[in-house]
Amino acid sequence: MGPLPISSIRIGKIEDVQELIKSKPNKVPERFIREANERGLLVSLKTHPHQHIPVIDLSKLSEPHTHDDHLFEILKLSQACEDWGFFQVINHGIEVKVVEDIEKVAKEFFEMPLEEKKKYPMEPGTVQGYGQAFIFSEDQKLDWCNMFALGVHPPSIRNPKLWPSKPARFSENLEGYSKEIRKLCKKLLKYIAISLGLNEERFEEMFGEAVQAVRMNYYPPCSSPDLVLGLSPHSDGSALTVLQQSKNSCVGLQILKDNTWVPVLPLPSALVINIGDTIEVLTNGKYKSVEHRAVTNRERERLTIVTFYAPNYEVEIEPMGELVDDETNPCKYRSYNHGDYSYHYVSNKLQGKKSLDFARILN
Ligand SMILES: COC(=O)C(/C=C/C1=C(C)CCCC1(C)C)=C/O[C@H]1C=C(C)C(=O)O1
Ligand SMILES: O=C(O)CCC(=O)C(=O)O
Numbered sequence: 491m492g493p494l495p496i497s498s499i500r501i502g503k504i505e506d507v508q509e510l511i512k513s514k515p516n517k518v519p520e521r522f523i524r525e526a527n528e529r530g531l532l533v534s535l536k537t538h539p540h541q542h543i544p545v546i547d548l549s550k551l552s553e554p555h556t557h558d559d560h561l562f563e564i565l566k567l568s569q570a571c572e573d574w575g576f577f578q579v580i581n582h583g584i585e586v587k588v589v590e591d592i593e594k595v596a597k598e599f600f601e602m603p604l605e606e607k608k609k610y611p612m613e614p615g616t617v618q619g620y621g622q623a624f625i626f627s628e629d630q631k632l633d634w635c636n637m638f639a640l641g642v643h644p645p646s647i648r649n650p651k652l653w654p655s656k657p658a659r660f661s662e663n664l665e666g667y668s669k670e671i672r673k674l675c676k677k678l679l680k681y682i683a684i685s686l687g688l689n690e691e692r693f694e695e696m697f698g699e700a701v702q703a704v705r706m707n708y709y710p711p712c713s714s715p716d717l718v719l720g721l722s723p724h725s726d727g728s729a730l731t732v733l734q735q736s737k738n739s740c741v742g743l744q745i746l747k748d749n750t751w752v753p754v755l756p757l758p759s760a761l762v763i764n765i766g767d768t769i770e771v772l773t774n775g776k777y778k779s780v781e782h783r784a785v786t787n788r789e790r791e792r793l794t795i796v797t798f799y800a801p802n803y804e805v806e807i808e809p810m811g812e813l814v815d816d817e818t819n820p821c822k823y824r825s826y827n828h829g830d831y832s833y834h835y836v837s838n839k840l841q842g843k844k845s846l847d848f849a850r851i852l853n
Protein backbone atom coordinates (compact mmCIF):
# COMPACT_ATOMS: atom_id res chain seq x y z
CA MET A 491 0.00 0.00 0.00
CA GLY A 492 1.81 3.12 -1.22
CA PRO A 493 1.00 6.78 -0.50
CA LEU A 494 -2.24 8.27 -1.77
CA PRO A 495 -2.09 10.49 -4.87
CA ILE A 496 -1.51 13.87 -3.25
CA SER A 497 -1.69 16.23 -6.21
CA SER A 498 -5.40 16.88 -5.74
CA ILE A 499 -5.44 17.09 -1.94
CA ARG A 500 -5.84 20.61 -0.44
CA ILE A 501 -6.34 20.37 3.28
CA GLY A 502 -5.59 23.92 4.44
CA LYS A 503 -3.55 24.79 7.51
CA ILE A 504 -3.75 22.24 10.29
CA GLU A 505 -3.15 23.97 13.60
CA ASP A 506 -1.24 22.02 16.20
CA VAL A 507 -3.54 21.78 19.24
CA GLN A 508 -0.74 21.77 21.81
CA GLU A 509 0.62 25.03 20.36
CA LEU A 510 -2.88 26.46 20.21
CA ILE A 511 -3.55 26.07 23.90
CA LYS A 512 -0.15 27.57 24.74
CA SER A 513 -0.84 30.76 22.82
CA LYS A 514 -4.63 31.08 23.24
CA PRO A 515 -5.79 28.79 26.05
CA ASN A 516 -9.43 29.88 25.92
CA LYS A 517 -9.96 30.05 22.19
CA VAL A 518 -11.31 27.26 20.02
CA PRO A 519 -10.80 28.09 16.31
CA GLU A 520 -13.78 27.69 14.02
CA ARG A 521 -12.26 24.70 12.22
CA PHE A 522 -12.44 22.61 15.40
CA ILE A 523 -16.04 23.54 16.25
CA ARG A 524 -18.42 20.77 15.26
CA GLU A 525 -21.63 21.37 13.31
CA ALA A 526 -24.73 21.81 15.44
CA ASN A 527 -26.01 18.30 14.63
CA GLU A 528 -22.75 16.68 15.72
CA ARG A 529 -22.49 18.96 18.73
CA GLY A 530 -26.05 18.04 19.61
CA LEU A 531 -24.90 14.46 19.78
CA LEU A 532 -22.06 15.46 22.07
CA VAL A 533 -24.41 16.73 24.74
CA SER A 534 -27.91 15.40 24.10
CA LEU A 535 -27.26 11.66 23.86
CA LYS A 536 -27.24 10.62 27.45
CA THR A 537 -24.22 8.63 28.49
CA HIS A 538 -24.67 5.36 30.30
CA PRO A 539 -22.75 5.62 33.58
CA HIS A 540 -23.78 2.19 34.80
CA GLN A 541 -22.83 0.04 31.83
CA HIS A 542 -19.26 -1.13 31.57
CA ILE A 543 -17.44 -3.07 28.89
CA PRO A 544 -16.70 -6.68 29.91
CA VAL A 545 -13.42 -7.66 31.57
CA ILE A 546 -11.58 -10.77 30.36
CA ASP A 547 -8.96 -12.41 32.57
CA LEU A 548 -6.34 -13.79 30.18
CA SER A 549 -4.75 -15.95 32.88
CA LYS A 550 -8.02 -17.90 33.08
CA LEU A 551 -7.64 -18.66 29.38
CA SER A 552 -3.93 -19.47 29.24
CA GLU A 553 -3.38 -21.06 32.68
CA PRO A 554 -6.83 -22.05 33.95
CA HIS A 555 -7.16 -23.84 37.30
CA THR A 556 -9.92 -26.03 35.94
CA HIS A 557 -11.41 -26.84 32.55
CA ASP A 558 -14.61 -25.09 33.67
CA ASP A 559 -12.69 -21.87 34.41
CA HIS A 560 -11.41 -21.94 30.84
CA LEU A 561 -14.83 -22.63 29.34
CA PHE A 562 -16.45 -19.90 31.41
CA GLU A 563 -13.89 -17.31 30.28
CA ILE A 564 -14.28 -18.39 26.62
CA LEU A 565 -18.03 -17.88 26.99
CA LYS A 566 -17.43 -14.42 28.50
CA LEU A 567 -15.12 -13.61 25.59
CA SER A 568 -17.69 -14.69 23.02
CA GLN A 569 -20.39 -12.57 24.72
CA ALA A 570 -18.02 -9.60 24.93
CA CYS A 571 -17.27 -9.84 21.20
CA GLU A 572 -20.89 -10.40 20.20
CA ASP A 573 -22.63 -7.90 22.49
CA TRP A 574 -19.98 -5.17 22.88
CA GLY A 575 -17.16 -5.49 20.33
CA PHE A 576 -14.99 -4.12 23.15
CA PHE A 577 -13.49 -5.58 26.31
CA GLN A 578 -10.69 -4.94 28.79
CA VAL A 579 -8.07 -7.60 29.29
CA ILE A 580 -6.46 -8.11 32.69
CA ASN A 581 -3.60 -10.42 33.67
CA HIS A 582 -2.36 -10.11 30.07
CA GLY A 583 1.17 -11.04 31.08
CA ILE A 584 2.89 -7.94 29.66
CA GLU A 585 5.41 -6.64 32.20
CA VAL A 586 4.56 -3.35 33.91
CA LYS A 587 7.94 -1.96 32.84
CA VAL A 588 7.19 -2.50 29.14
CA VAL A 589 3.87 -0.68 29.51
CA GLU A 590 5.39 2.15 31.57
CA ASP A 591 8.36 2.55 29.24
CA ILE A 592 6.25 3.12 26.13
CA GLU A 593 4.07 5.56 28.02
CA LYS A 594 7.14 7.48 29.14
CA VAL A 595 8.61 7.94 25.65
CA ALA A 596 5.22 8.70 24.11
CA LYS A 597 4.70 11.45 26.68
CA GLU A 598 8.22 12.79 26.17
CA PHE A 599 7.70 12.78 22.40
CA PHE A 600 4.58 14.97 22.57
CA GLU A 601 6.27 17.27 25.11
CA MET A 602 9.13 18.06 22.70
CA PRO A 603 9.13 21.46 20.93
CA LEU A 604 7.06 21.56 17.76
CA GLU A 605 10.21 22.12 15.68
CA GLU A 606 11.54 18.73 16.84
CA LYS A 607 8.26 16.89 16.17
CA LYS A 608 8.01 18.52 12.74
CA LYS A 609 11.10 16.56 11.70
CA TYR A 610 8.73 13.60 11.35
CA PRO A 611 5.79 15.10 9.42
CA MET A 612 2.72 13.20 8.33
CA GLU A 613 2.66 14.41 4.73
CA PRO A 614 -0.76 14.95 3.13
CA GLY A 615 -1.92 11.66 1.66
CA THR A 616 0.10 9.52 4.07
CA VAL A 617 -0.81 8.03 7.47
CA GLN A 618 2.59 7.80 9.16
CA GLY A 619 4.35 10.53 11.11
CA TYR A 620 3.30 13.47 13.31
CA GLY A 621 0.14 15.40 12.45
CA GLN A 622 -3.53 14.69 11.79
CA ALA A 623 -4.55 11.83 9.51
CA PHE A 624 -7.83 11.45 7.61
CA ILE A 625 -8.06 15.10 6.49
CA PHE A 626 -8.96 15.44 2.81
CA SER A 627 -10.45 18.91 2.32
CA GLU A 628 -10.04 22.49 3.49
CA ASP A 629 -13.49 22.65 5.03
CA GLN A 630 -13.26 19.35 6.96
CA LYS A 631 -13.49 19.83 10.73
CA LEU A 632 -10.39 18.95 12.74
CA ASP A 633 -10.09 16.74 15.80
CA TRP A 634 -8.72 18.16 19.06
CA CYS A 635 -5.77 15.80 18.91
CA ASN A 636 -2.13 15.48 17.86
CA MET A 637 -1.15 12.10 16.45
CA PHE A 638 2.06 10.24 15.83
CA ALA A 639 1.64 7.05 13.76
CA LEU A 640 4.17 4.48 12.60
CA GLY A 641 4.02 1.25 10.64
CA VAL A 642 5.85 -1.39 12.70
CA HIS A 643 5.55 -4.79 11.03
CA PRO A 644 6.40 -6.26 8.57
CA PRO A 645 9.56 -4.19 8.05
CA SER A 646 8.44 -3.34 4.48
CA ILE A 647 5.73 -0.98 5.84
CA ARG A 648 8.23 0.97 7.97
CA ASN A 649 9.40 4.42 7.07
CA PRO A 650 12.70 4.56 9.02
CA LYS A 651 12.99 8.34 8.50
CA LEU A 652 9.94 8.77 10.71
CA TRP A 653 11.32 6.80 13.67
CA PRO A 654 12.47 9.61 15.96
CA SER A 655 15.99 9.87 17.38
CA LYS A 656 14.55 11.70 20.40
CA PRO A 657 13.50 10.77 23.04
CA ALA A 658 16.57 8.54 23.15
CA ARG A 659 14.86 5.23 23.93
CA PHE A 660 11.79 5.78 21.74
CA SER A 661 12.60 3.18 19.07
CA GLU A 662 13.97 0.62 21.53
CA ASN A 663 10.89 0.90 23.75
CA LEU A 664 8.52 0.77 20.79
CA GLU A 665 10.21 -2.38 19.44
CA GLY A 666 9.93 -4.12 22.84
CA TYR A 667 6.33 -3.00 23.35
CA SER A 668 5.27 -4.02 19.85
CA LYS A 669 6.71 -7.53 20.25
CA GLU A 670 4.67 -8.04 23.42
CA ILE A 671 1.48 -6.60 21.91
CA ARG A 672 1.95 -8.84 18.85
CA LYS A 673 2.12 -11.92 21.10
CA LEU A 674 -1.00 -10.72 22.91
CA CYS A 675 -2.91 -10.26 19.63
CA LYS A 676 -1.96 -13.77 18.50
CA LYS A 677 -3.18 -15.21 21.82
CA LEU A 678 -6.43 -13.26 21.71
CA LEU A 679 -7.10 -14.38 18.14
CA LYS A 680 -6.51 -17.96 19.20
CA TYR A 681 -9.14 -17.68 21.95
CA ILE A 682 -11.51 -15.75 19.68
CA ALA A 683 -11.23 -18.61 17.15
CA ILE A 684 -12.04 -21.12 19.92
CA SER A 685 -15.01 -18.98 21.00
CA LEU A 686 -16.35 -19.29 17.44
CA GLY A 687 -15.92 -23.07 17.40
CA LEU A 688 -13.01 -22.82 14.93
CA ASN A 689 -9.57 -24.40 14.93
CA GLU A 690 -7.40 -22.24 17.23
CA GLU A 691 -4.86 -21.54 14.46
CA ARG A 692 -7.54 -20.39 11.98
CA PHE A 693 -6.73 -16.66 12.06
CA GLU A 694 -2.98 -17.09 12.46
CA GLU A 695 -2.83 -19.32 9.37
CA MET A 696 -5.02 -16.99 7.36
CA PHE A 697 -3.30 -13.68 8.32
CA GLY A 698 0.23 -14.62 7.18
CA GLU A 699 2.86 -12.06 8.28
CA ALA A 700 0.36 -9.77 10.04
CA VAL A 701 0.51 -5.98 9.63
CA GLN A 702 1.00 -4.03 12.84
CA ALA A 703 0.91 -0.25 13.20
CA VAL A 704 0.92 2.05 16.20
CA ARG A 705 -0.71 5.41 16.72
CA MET A 706 -0.08 7.64 19.71
CA ASN A 707 -2.91 10.10 20.32
CA TYR A 708 -2.41 13.15 22.53
CA TYR A 709 -5.50 15.17 23.48
CA PRO A 710 -4.66 18.40 25.34
CA PRO A 711 -7.30 19.92 27.63
CA CYS A 712 -9.88 22.00 25.78
CA SER A 713 -11.60 25.10 27.21
CA SER A 714 -14.90 24.11 25.48
CA PRO A 715 -15.04 20.31 25.41
CA ASP A 716 -18.71 20.43 24.38
CA LEU A 717 -17.81 22.11 21.06
CA VAL A 718 -15.10 19.74 19.83
CA LEU A 719 -14.27 16.06 19.37
CA GLY A 720 -10.94 14.50 20.40
CA LEU A 721 -11.31 11.88 17.69
CA SER A 722 -14.20 11.60 15.21
CA PRO A 723 -16.54 8.59 15.45
CA HIS A 724 -15.16 5.59 13.54
CA SER A 725 -14.66 1.86 13.59
CA ASP A 726 -11.12 0.48 13.20
CA GLY A 727 -10.10 -1.18 9.94
CA SER A 728 -7.90 -3.70 11.76
CA ALA A 729 -8.71 -7.23 12.90
CA LEU A 730 -8.00 -6.30 16.53
CA THR A 731 -7.02 -3.02 18.17
CA VAL A 732 -5.20 -2.74 21.50
CA LEU A 733 -5.53 0.55 23.36
CA GLN A 734 -3.41 1.61 26.29
CA GLN A 735 -4.35 4.73 28.17
CA SER A 736 -1.60 6.57 30.07
CA LYS A 737 -1.76 6.66 33.84
CA ASN A 738 -2.92 10.24 34.40
CA SER A 739 -5.24 10.48 31.43
CA CYS A 740 -8.83 11.63 31.74
CA VAL A 741 -11.60 9.26 30.65
CA GLY A 742 -12.30 10.02 27.00
CA LEU A 743 -13.07 6.91 24.98
CA GLN A 744 -16.77 6.34 24.32
CA ILE A 745 -18.42 3.53 22.39
CA LEU A 746 -21.79 3.61 20.67
CA LYS A 747 -24.09 1.00 22.17
CA ASP A 748 -27.85 0.95 21.60
CA ASN A 749 -27.66 4.52 20.28
CA THR A 750 -25.97 5.71 23.47
CA TRP A 751 -22.36 6.76 24.02
CA VAL A 752 -20.94 4.58 26.79
CA PRO A 753 -17.71 5.83 28.42
CA VAL A 754 -14.89 3.32 28.86
CA LEU A 755 -13.37 3.54 32.34
CA PRO A 756 -10.03 1.74 32.05
CA LEU A 757 -8.99 -0.47 34.95
CA PRO A 758 -5.44 0.02 36.23
CA SER A 759 -3.03 -2.14 34.18
CA ALA A 760 -5.77 -3.36 31.85
CA LEU A 761 -5.59 -2.99 28.07
CA VAL A 762 -8.70 -2.15 26.06
CA ILE A 763 -9.32 -4.43 23.07
CA ASN A 764 -11.74 -3.90 20.22
CA ILE A 765 -12.93 -5.90 17.27
CA GLY A 766 -12.03 -4.28 13.94
CA ASP A 767 -13.81 -4.34 10.57
CA THR A 768 -11.76 -7.34 9.41
CA ILE A 769 -13.13 -9.65 12.12
CA GLU A 770 -16.62 -8.36 11.38
CA VAL A 771 -16.27 -9.45 7.76
CA LEU A 772 -14.58 -12.78 8.56
CA THR A 773 -17.31 -13.71 11.06
CA ASN A 774 -20.04 -12.56 8.66
CA GLY A 775 -21.14 -9.97 11.23
CA LYS A 776 -21.35 -12.29 14.25
CA TYR A 777 -18.63 -10.22 15.96
CA LYS A 778 -19.00 -6.57 14.88
CA SER A 779 -16.63 -3.63 14.92
CA VAL A 780 -18.19 -0.93 17.07
CA GLU A 781 -18.25 2.79 16.42
CA HIS A 782 -16.24 4.76 18.98
CA ARG A 783 -14.87 8.27 19.51
CA ALA A 784 -12.78 10.27 21.97
CA VAL A 785 -13.98 13.37 23.81
CA THR A 786 -11.84 15.96 25.59
CA ASN A 787 -11.75 17.39 29.09
CA ARG A 788 -11.59 20.99 30.28
CA GLU A 789 -8.74 20.43 32.75
CA ARG A 790 -7.04 17.18 31.92
CA GLU A 791 -5.02 15.78 29.07
CA ARG A 792 -5.31 12.31 27.57
CA LEU A 793 -2.63 10.14 25.98
CA THR A 794 -3.34 6.81 24.32
CA ILE A 795 -1.10 4.30 22.58
CA VAL A 796 -3.07 2.32 20.03
CA THR A 797 -1.93 -0.76 18.10
CA PHE A 798 -3.73 -1.92 14.95
CA TYR A 799 -3.23 -5.60 14.12
CA ALA A 800 -4.39 -6.82 10.73
CA PRO A 801 -3.80 -9.51 8.08
CA ASN A 802 -0.97 -9.15 5.58
CA TYR A 803 -1.84 -6.88 2.64
CA GLU A 804 -1.74 -9.88 0.29
CA VAL A 805 -4.53 -11.74 2.07
CA GLU A 806 -7.98 -12.16 0.52
CA ILE A 807 -10.73 -11.53 3.05
CA GLU A 808 -14.26 -12.93 2.95
CA PRO A 809 -16.73 -14.33 5.47
CA MET A 810 -15.46 -17.72 6.66
CA GLY A 811 -17.39 -20.64 5.19
CA GLU A 812 -18.02 -22.10 8.67
CA LEU A 813 -19.98 -18.96 9.63
CA VAL A 814 -22.10 -18.64 6.50
CA ASP A 815 -25.24 -20.58 5.69
CA ASP A 816 -27.04 -19.81 2.45
CA GLU A 817 -30.42 -20.53 4.03
CA THR A 818 -30.16 -19.11 7.54
CA ASN A 819 -27.16 -16.76 7.49
CA PRO A 820 -26.33 -15.63 3.95
CA CYS A 821 -23.05 -13.95 3.11
CA LYS A 822 -23.18 -10.24 4.05
CA TYR A 823 -19.80 -9.08 2.65
CA ARG A 824 -18.02 -9.57 -0.66
CA SER A 825 -14.47 -10.85 -0.85
CA TYR A 826 -11.63 -8.32 -1.21
CA ASN A 827 -7.89 -7.93 -0.82
CA HIS A 828 -6.85 -6.55 2.61
CA GLY A 829 -4.28 -4.20 1.02
CA ASP A 830 -7.10 -2.67 -1.04
CA TYR A 831 -9.23 -2.28 2.09
CA SER A 832 -6.34 -0.60 3.93
CA TYR A 833 -5.93 1.83 1.04
CA HIS A 834 -9.67 2.54 1.02
CA TYR A 835 -9.70 3.02 4.81
CA VAL A 836 -6.86 5.53 4.94
CA SER A 837 -8.06 7.49 1.90
CA ASN A 838 -11.41 8.40 3.45
CA LYS A 839 -12.31 10.56 6.43
CA LEU A 840 -13.37 8.87 9.66
CA GLN A 841 -17.14 8.59 9.47
CA GLY A 842 -18.71 6.03 11.74
CA LYS A 843 -18.83 2.63 10.07
CA LYS A 844 -18.99 4.02 6.53
CA SER A 845 -15.65 2.48 5.57
CA LEU A 846 -17.19 -0.99 5.64
CA ASP A 847 -19.59 -0.04 2.83
CA PHE A 848 -16.57 -1.07 0.73
CA ALA A 849 -17.45 -4.70 1.43
CA ARG A 850 -21.11 -4.79 2.39
CA ILE A 851 -23.46 -6.71 0.10
CA LEU A 852 -26.58 -4.58 -0.15
CA ASN A 853 -29.89 -6.38 -0.72
C1 LIG B 1 -3.45 7.00 11.20
O1 LIG B 1 -3.45 5.66 11.02
C2 LIG B 1 -4.52 4.88 11.32
O2 LIG B 1 -5.43 5.29 11.93
C3 LIG B 1 -4.49 3.52 10.85
C4 LIG B 1 -3.40 3.26 10.03
C5 LIG B 1 -2.55 2.32 10.21
C6 LIG B 1 -1.47 2.08 9.30
C7 LIG B 1 -0.25 2.72 9.45
C8 LIG B 1 0.00 3.79 10.46
C9 LIG B 1 0.90 2.39 8.61
C10 LIG B 1 0.77 1.09 7.92
C11 LIG B 1 -0.54 0.89 7.34
C12 LIG B 1 -1.73 1.01 8.26
C13 LIG B 1 -2.94 1.35 7.41
C14 LIG B 1 -2.03 -0.30 8.98
C15 LIG B 1 -5.46 2.62 11.17
O3 LIG B 1 -5.25 1.32 10.94
C16 LIG B 1 -6.27 0.43 10.66
C17 LIG B 1 -6.84 0.59 9.32
C18 LIG B 1 -6.66 -0.55 8.62
C19 LIG B 1 -7.19 -0.89 7.26
C20 LIG B 1 -5.91 -1.42 9.39
O4 LIG B 1 -5.56 -2.53 9.06
O5 LIG B 1 -5.66 -0.86 10.59
O1 LIG C 1 -7.72 7.61 22.16
C1 LIG C 1 -8.76 6.98 22.26
O2 LIG C 1 -9.36 6.82 23.30
C2 LIG C 1 -9.37 6.39 21.01
C3 LIG C 1 -8.35 6.06 19.98
C4 LIG C 1 -8.89 5.35 18.78
O3 LIG C 1 -10.02 4.99 18.72
C5 LIG C 1 -7.99 5.12 17.64
O4 LIG C 1 -6.83 5.58 17.67
O5 LIG C 1 -8.42 4.46 16.67
Ligand SMILES: [Fe+2]
Nearest residue numbers: 724725726782
Ligand atom coordinates in the same frame (compact mmCIF):
# COMPACT_ATOMS: atom_id res chain seq x y z
FE1 LIG D 1 -10.27 3.59 17.00
